[in-house]
Amino acid sequence: MVDETMRNAMRHWTIVQPLVSSFVHSMVGDRTARDDLMQDIAIAVLESFERYDSSQPFAGWAVGIARNHVRLYFRTVHRTRLRFSDSMMEQLSIEFSELAPKELHRLEHLQTCLEQLDGRARELCKARYADDQKPNQMARHFGGTPNGIAKALQRIRQRLRECIDRQELLGGGTP
Secondary structure: OOOOHHOOOOOOOOHHHHHHHHHHHHHHOOOHHHHHHHHHHHHHHHHHHOOOOOOOHHHHHHHHHHHHHHHHHHHHHHHOOOOOOOOHHHHHHHHHHHHHHHHHHHHHHHHHHHHHHHHHHHHHHHHHHHOOOHHHHHHHHHHHHHHHHHHHHHHHHHHHHHHHHHHHHHHOOOO
């Protein structure tokens, strides 16, 4: 059974996870490495949640943990490709943390709006953005043409933008 502290930690993590994932991806530039790091970061965040100071923004704290994991990744993997200096990584983590409140609010609205999509639109979004399928692959799976799939995704993104904007105008109420 999950206790209230862990439930609270998971709520916080669920909200900031897309932001942390974007930060990590901007540092490592590799989806596989990002995904591996995100698993480790999620565990670290949940295991150390009791040390989180609730008077500070959770996003900044989680990005700090992510920054440490990215540093460790570069030290242990010894990548030869370009990487950010520690001071640049620090500055980027600060920038991500400062963007967090507004963007996290929009992400919460996005989640609400995604839940309101009909079945096919939701499946198309999942295939494109969660499964990273290209329109060619999606056309084979869902039927239609790659151009038709791309147009459908464009309409869905527009619906989501409008829904998010309505959510913000309503202060978080239903669209």
